[in-house]
Structures are given as structure tokens and as C-alpha cells.
Amino acid sequence: MNPSRIVITGTIASGKSSLSQILRDMGYEVIDADLVNRELLKEGGKNYIAIKKIDAFKGAFLDGKLDKKVLASIIFDDPQKREILNKISHKNIINHINHMIENYKGNLIFVEIPLFFQMKEKFSCDYIWLVKANRNIQIKRLIKRDKIRKDYAIKKIESQNQSLMEEKSDIVFDNSSDLSNLKEQVNRALKDLEKV
Template sequence: MSPNKIVITGTIGSGKSAVSEIVKELGFKVISADEVNKKLLEEGGENYEAIKVDPFFRKAFDGNILDKKHLAKMIFSAPDLMKRLNSITHPIIVREIEREIEMSDEKNIFIEIPLFYQMTVRFPADLVFFVETDKNIQAQRLAQRDEIGDFYAESKIRNQEALMGPRDGREIVINNNTSLEDLKENVEKILRKEKIYESN
């Protein structure tokens, strides 16, 4: 029996990881797309090899070492490069996530995917949780987390939003404007309403 696939998504700095941690604490399995991609970007990994053979990304490599910070700067300054990178890596990430889901015997599996609505290839989700927060709070959190200036943080948020595809009208929005305690209470309330928490 295929498990219910519940996506946790939202723009950068919105609080997706906080929601994922809350869900984990409640006993659910969470697959992180970032962690999956991190492994795929290790030397010899599928995404590492796929990027390395693409001539547009040669400058991101120092010999056999992929400079991820330099790659991030490259795609941040060139939206076409970001789309190209996504078209290369997203199908591989989705395939690996689907493999992990198939190996699980859980009834409900959560998948944290920062750029779900930007992905060129997506698996069908049974439910989407979209985490959002006010822009000024989001920028402050991002600037503090990544140790960057407010202007750069706001630019990163705008760039992500500009690339976002159509959102699922059935998604459940999780507001994250206040405290972690409020967020936890809200997440538990939603899971109970959707009969996910009680059925686990």
C-alpha cells in the first residue's frame, strides 16, 4: 500500500525546517529533499556527475571539487542558469525520494521540499503544507540564519518567488509569524483535523 505523501514547502526562511522538526517529534518520517540532494552532490553522486559534464557549470568546479557556494552565486545572478540547473537535478532528486518512499512501510510520509512549486518534475502529493510568514519577518530570519545583509535576504526571497509556479489550490497554509510554541500548536491542530496525527 502506497503511503500518503505530504509535502512541506514554502519560500526560503519561512520555517519549513521548524515544521519538519515538529512533525518528526510527533513520530512521523520526514524525507528532506535538501539532504537527498546533498548526498547526490557528493563527488561521484548522480547530481555531481550530471552538473560536472554540463559546460555551463564548469566554473563551479575546482578540479574535481564542486564549489557549492560559487554555484549558488552563479545561479542567483542568472535565472536562466537556475532553470538549467533545476532541469538537470530535479528529476534525479524526485527519483531518489520516490525510491525512499517505496522502501518505507509508513502510512504517512512527509517530504520537505523548499522549491516544490518550482520543480520541473514533481511526484503527485496527497497533501501540501505551505509554510509562510510576513515578508519582513522572513527577511530578518533569513539574514540572521545565513549571516547576510537585509537587502541580500530580501533579494533571495524575491528571486525565489519570481520562479514559483502555480500553487495547489487545495494546499494547507501554515502561518509562522509568532512563536515556535504557536507553530507547534497549529501544526498539531492541522494534523488532527486531517486525521493524520490520530491515525499514525
């Protein structure tokens, strides 16, 4: 029997990882697409090899090593290069996740995909759980997490279409408060799932 697949996604710095950790603490299996990508970006990994072949990204390789910060700066202000990178990497990430799920024996699996709505390559799922947070909280979290300036944090937040994401999601979690509030929302969502 194939497990039900629930995607966890959300706006930037909203607390997707916090929601995933709550589920892990409850004993649920959560696959992190960012960790999968990190593996694929290691020297010799599928995404590392694919990116290295593209001239536009040559500057991100220093002494044969991929500098992810340089790569991020190359694609952030250039939508065309971002599109090229996403086309290369997303397919490999999804294939890897699907392979992991094939070997999974449980009846419910969560997959955290931060850029789920931005992906052209679609991941097949049963439900979409979206995490959002108050804009000011997002800005503060992003500045602290990424050690960036406020104007850059705002630019990153504004690059996402939150209302469209909410519209396309099955459940929206508001993580503007504390962890216990988020846990309550998760428990309610899990109870609703049991009724289905």
C-alpha cells in the same frame, strides 16, 4: 498499501525545517529533499556527475571539488543556467525520494521540498502544506541564517510568488510567532487529516 504523501514547502526563511522537526519529534517520517540533494552532490553522486558535464558550471569545480556557494552564485542571476541546473538535479532528487518511499511501511510520509512550486519535474503527492512568515521576520531570519546583506535577502524573498503558493496549497501555516504556536497549527492539521 502506499502511504499518503504530504509535501512541506514554503517561502524562503519561513520555518519549513521547524515544522519538519515538530513532525519528527512526534514520530513521523520526514524526508528532506535538500539532504537528498546533498547526497547526490557528493563526489561520485548522480547530480555531481551530471553537473560536472555541463560547461556552464565548470567554474564551480575547484580542484575537482564542487563549491556549492560558487554554483549558487552562477545560477542566482542567470535564469537560463538555473533552469539547466534544475532540469538536471530535480529529476534525480525525485527519483531518489520515490525509491525511499517504495520501501516505507507506514501510512503517512512527509517530504520537505523547499522549491516544490518552482520545480518543472513534479513530485506526486496527496497534500501540500505551506509554511509562510511575516516579511520582516523572513528578512531577519534570512540575514542571520545566510549571513547576507538586507538588499540581497529582499531580492531572494521577492523572487518567490507567495500568493500563488498559498493558492495551490491545501494548508497554510503562519510561522510568524513562536514554536508553540506552530505546534498548535500542526496538531490541528493532523487532526483534520485523521478525519479524511
